[in-house]
Amino acid sequence: MTRTDTAQPLAGSANRRPGRHIRLPAETGAAVGLAVLAGLLGWLQPSFFDPANLSSLLGQAALPGLLAIGMVFVLTMRDIDLSAGAVFHLAGVVAALLMVAGIDPWLAALAGILLGAGLGLINGLLAITLRLPAMVVTLGTWWMIQGLSLAAGKGQTIAPPGADSGFSTTLSGKAFAVVPAACIVFVALALALHVVLHRTRFGYRVQAVGSNRQAAAYAGIPTAKVRLLTLVLMGAMAGLAGVIHVGANGAIAPGDGSSFMLLAIAAAIIGGTSLSGGHGSVVGAAIGILLVQAILSAMSLIGVDAAWSNFATGALTVLALAVDRLFRLWRNRRAGHGEDNLLG
Amino acid sequence: MSDSPILLVRNVARGFGGTVVLEDMNLVVERGSIHAVVGESGAGKSTLIRVLAGIVRPDSGTIEFDGKKATISGPNAARKLGIGVVLQQAGLFHERPVLANLFVNREPLRNGLISRREMEARSRDLLRQLGLAVDVHAPLAELGPGERQLVAIARALLENPRLLILDDSHSALDRRETDRLFAVLRGLKAKGMSMLYASNRLEDALAIADQLTVIRNGRDVLSKARQELTTSEEAMIGQLRQSLFPLPLRAMPTLAGTLRPQLAVSRLGGGRLSDASFMARAGEIVGLAGLAGSGVSDLLALLFGAQKARAGRVRFPDGDGLPKTRTEAARRGICMISDERGNGLMQDKSIAFNLANVVVGARDWGSRWYSPVMALGRAARQIEALRIRSAPETPAGSLSAGGQQKVIIAKWLEIGPQVVLLDEPARGIDIGSKQEIYALIRQMAASGCIVLLHSRELSELTGLSDRILAFHQGRLAGEIAGADMDGGRLLQLIAAGEAEGEGRQTSREGIV
Numbered sequence: 001m002t003r004t005d006t007a008q009p010l011a012g013s014a015n016r017r018p019g020r021h022i023r024l025p026a027e028t029g030a031a032v033g034l035a036v037l038a039g040l041l042g043w044l045q046p047s048f049f050d051p052a053n054l055s056s057l058l059g060q061a062a063l064p065g066l067l068a069i070g071m072v073f074v075l076t077m078r079d080i081d082l083s084a085g086a087v088f089h090l091a092g093v094v095a096a097l098l099m100v101a102g103i104d105p106w107l108a109a110l111a112g113i114l115l116g117a118g119l120g121l122i123n124g125l126l127a128i129t130l131r132l133p134a135m136v137v138t139l140g141t142w143w144m145i146q147g148l149s150l151a152a153g154k155g156q157t158i159a160p161p162g163a164d165s166g167f168s169t170t171l172s173g174k175a176f177a178v179v180p181a182a183c184i185v186f187v188a189l190a191l192a193l194h195v196v197l198h199r200t201r202f203g204y205r206v207q208a209v210g211s212n213r214q215a216a217a218y219a220g221i222p223t224a225k226v227r228l229l230t231l232v233l234m235g236a237m238a239g240l241a242g243v244i245h246v247g248a249n250g251a252i253a254p255g256d257g258s259s260f261m262l263l264a265i266a267a268a269i270i271g272g273t274s275l276s277g278g279h280g281s282v283v284g285a286a287i288g289i290l291l292v293q294a295i296l297s298a299m300s301l302i303g304v305d306a307a308w309s310n311f312a313t314g315a316l317t318v319l320a321l322a323v324d325r326l327f328r329l330w331r332n333r334r335a336g337h338g339e340d341n342l343l344g
Numbered sequence: 345m346s347d348s349p350i351l352l353v354r355n356v357a358r359g360f361g362g363t364v365v366l367e368d369m370n371l372v373v374e375r376g377s378i379h380a381v382v383g384e385s386g387a388g389k390s391t392l393i394r395v396l397a398g399i400v401r402p403d404s405g406t407i408e409f410d411g412k413k414a415t416i417s418g419p420n421a422a423r424k425l426g427i428g429v430v431l432q433q434a435g436l437f438h439e440r441p442v443l444a445n446l447f448v449n450r451e452p453l454r455n456g457l458i459s460r461r462e463m464e465a466r467s468r469d470l471l472r473q474l475g476l477a478v479d480v481h482a483p484l485a486e487l488g489p490g491e492r493q494l495v496a497i498a499r500a501l502l503e504n505p506r507l508l509i510l511d512d513s514h515s516a517l518d519r520r521e522t523d524r525l526f527a528v529l530r531g532l533k534a535k536g537m538s539m540l541y542a543s544n545r546l547e548d549a550l551a552i553a554d555q556l557t558v559i560r561n562g563r564d565v566l567s568k569a570r571q572e573l574t575t576s577e578e579a580m581i582g583q584l585r586q587s588l589f590p591l592p593l594r595a596m597p598t599l600a601g602t603l604r605p606q607l608a609v610s611r612l613g614g615g616r617l618s619d620a621s622f623m624a625r626a627g628e629i630v631g632l633a634g635l636a637g638s639g640v641s642d643l644l645a646l647l648f649g650a651q652k653a654r655a656g657r658v659r660f661p662d663g664d665g666l667p668k669t670r671t672e673a674a675r676r677g678i679c680m681i682s683d684e685r686g687n688g689l690m691q692d693k694s695i696a697f698n699l700a701n702v703v704v705g706a707r708d709w710g711s712r713w714y715s716p717v718m719a720l721g722r723a724a725r726q727i728e729a730l731r732i733r734s735a736p737e738t739p740a741g742s743l744s745a746g747g748q749q750k751v752i753i754a755k756w757l758e759i760g761p762q763v764v765l766l767d768e769p770a771r772g773i774d775i776g777s778k779q780e781i782y783a784l785i786r787q788m789a790a791s792g793c794i795v796l797l798h799s800r801e802l803s804e805l806t807g808l809s810d811r812i813l814a815f816h817q818g819r820l821a822g823e824i825a826g827a828d829m830d831g832g833r834l835l836q837l838i839a840a841g842e843a844e845g846e847g848r849q850t851s852r853e854g855i856v
Binding site for chain 2: 023195200201205210212217279
């Protein structure tokens with residue numbers, strides 16, 4: 001009896017079997033949801049799978065999708081960027097105005113992207129120097145940037161000349177006659193940035209800062225630089241989306257992209273990115289934006305008034321949050337942390 | 345050169361705002377030895393360690409590392425020198441996988457990308473050595489507190505530091521985990537590692553240290569090799585230890601003889617607990633002993649209304665059964681004080697606000713409105729009574745761990761509790777505050793409360809309780825009282841679930 005005491009297991013690990021249990025990737029929910037929805041829609045409305053419908057769906061998903069990619073990084077860092085939609089619009093307006101002024105469209109586009117990155121830099125600098133959450137800072141800059149693009153565009157649609165220029169034809173073109181160019185950019189960037197988030201030091205740092213900022217600082221991570229870079233990335237993605245919008249549509253009107261910021265946040269959450277920071281999935285956000293756009297396009301196919309699309313987007317976001325939350329609570333309970341852990 | 349100490353700290357000072365935390369700190373850590381730094385909380389241990397970790401810059405003084413003058417300008421500089429630090433609040437990332445925690449900010453790259461396989465390969469042996477059998481891809485939140493602490497230690501060791509600094513690293517560990525940790529540390533010492541070990545627990549420091557430095561009020565007051573410590577010096581350091589557990593107070597005369605209110609639990613089941621029956625009377629401290637998973641925490645949660653019962657009946661002194669919610673529990677004078685201070689305290693709110701919490705939230709305190717003046721008055725009273733040593737307006741988060749725990753106790757005292765549930769009330773707290781909290785527990789019992797005390801420190805149970813109920817795998821395994829209460833027998837009960845006739849066990853605990 002006394003001998004049994006010698007090989008005591010470590011308390012805590014004793015009642016749990018070590019080893020791997022099956023861990024579903026964070027994107028699973030969104031992927032299953034998209035598959036089910038696509039199946040259902042195809043069955044209800046066979047025209048859903050028409051190449052024309054699919055291609056317009058992809059085209060609509062690509063631009064907010066680019067914002068969603070950037071948003072995943074920001075949310076993973078436990079921040080939120082409310083100015084993304086406004087940055088998108090201002091970058092588009094400025095690029096279009098430069099093109100109207102006769103500057104080479106490719107250069108103008110580059111200027112638009114740089115402008116987006118610069119606005120992200122301003123957001124970041126404000127957040128760091130004032131030690132504020134990005135949400136508070138961008139709540140202010142959102143309106144400033146929106147005001148700027150209204151003033152710059154004088155509230156009118158700007159259509160740069162030369163629809164037959166290389167820039168315009170490239171971006172409004174379609175690969176294999178179906179896939180819009182914007183979509184290719186979107187998919188390529190989604191894959192690339194997924195790798196960046198999960199397999200590079202920068203990505204690991206972003207997740208570490210989002211998980212526990214103080215611990216990250218203690219581990220020697222330059223947290224201010226990581227936040228700055230993440231917000232610059234967000235701005236650049238928004239700027240890129242704005243420029244592509246001008247190229248693909250040939251014009252930018254006031255109000256274009258006004259729902260993109262919310263769409264991007266919704267897509268990121270649906271794709272398994274946690275609002276409480278620490279982990280995110282770029283591929284999940286890409287699936288998420290497709291899911292949102294599929295629902296919106298289904299609504300118009302079925303004949304629901306377009307006025308309901310905002311409501312549907314919001315409802316979907318709330319639903320995704322609830323599912324994510326309930327799953328987490330359930331897991332915490334199973335892991336034996338009790339019900340006390342209300343904050344996840 | 346190789347005979348010079350690995351670390352030399354001379355006249356280091358550091359203040360925050362108006363308060364001087366380190367006044368004149370000197371420390372010499374020899375190569376290949378374990379140097380313990382002991383002192384009450386607030387003595388400056390943590391600040392000294394944060395200076396060495398590069399988190400805090402000293403105002404003045406010099407630090408020499410490996411015979412050369414060193415400026416530790418940041419965490420990365422400390423790392424580059426070869427200083428590995430395990431911090432008290434661990435500095436871990438709960439949402440991130442174990443591997444990401446182990447290699448944070450120094451992830452191995454292969455072809456420019458982070459290689460998980462490489463991380464696994466590099467950490468496997470070390471984790472086995474530490475006895476840490478966990479899924480390294482699981483988020484840290486899924487691990488137990490002891491395992492998390494070991495992850496923090498593994499992280500520091502992965503860099504092969506030349507000096508390992510541990511700040512109270514076993515405060516989250518129980519006896520066995522501490523033994524395991526000490527075995528690992530001794531193994532490291534045998535390989536030539538130098539270590540600086542800060543601790544609140546004097547017994548542990550004495551058990552493992554080669555040298556010992558005592559810190560008081562930001563100064564080093566004594567520094568000696570362990571063998572050279574005379575018994576009188578040891579006694580001086582351990583002056584608190586002797587009187588750690590106060591003598592039982594005599595119960596209030598009104599209680600004696602009269603019918604004492606009691607808590608009757610019969611065949612209670614819920615969570616891991618099943619079929620538990622016992623009684624507890626006012627004025628007595630009933631110890632609850634049990635390892636993790638023994639059902640003790642479920643019992644406390646059931647009695648506090650935080651968990652639903654599956655079976656059984658409970659009769660509280662007020663004649664009713666189990667509370668359905670925590671609010672109901674608070675209204676009926678049942679209070680719960682646990683070691684997770686984060687759950688009981690609003691760090692950025694004032695002490696006065698925190699003290700008023702339960703009264704305002706759950707009970708009538710004489711007025712419909714929250715009155716800051718009244719709150720301050722009540723706070724001043726409790727601060728006086730419990731010797732919290734701070735103004736009522738200061739944020740609760742600025743107190744030391746012991747001070748915070750006293751605020752939590754004080755806020756429950758405000759409602760005049762009938763039943764006091766204590767879940768490791770003194771864990772991770774310095775010896776001085778511990779003693780005061782023990783005295784408070786005695787006082788609560790003497791003034792007519794029913795006190796149920798759960799602790800993993802067996803000496804705490806035997807030192808404080810009038811009798812102890814031992815739980816094993818969800819069942820009440822036995823009860824011991826009076827002269828039978830010793831650590832060995834108790835351990836036998838909770839580990840094996842049965843008392844062993846007269847077979848005496850050698851005590852694993854240093855019984856005070």
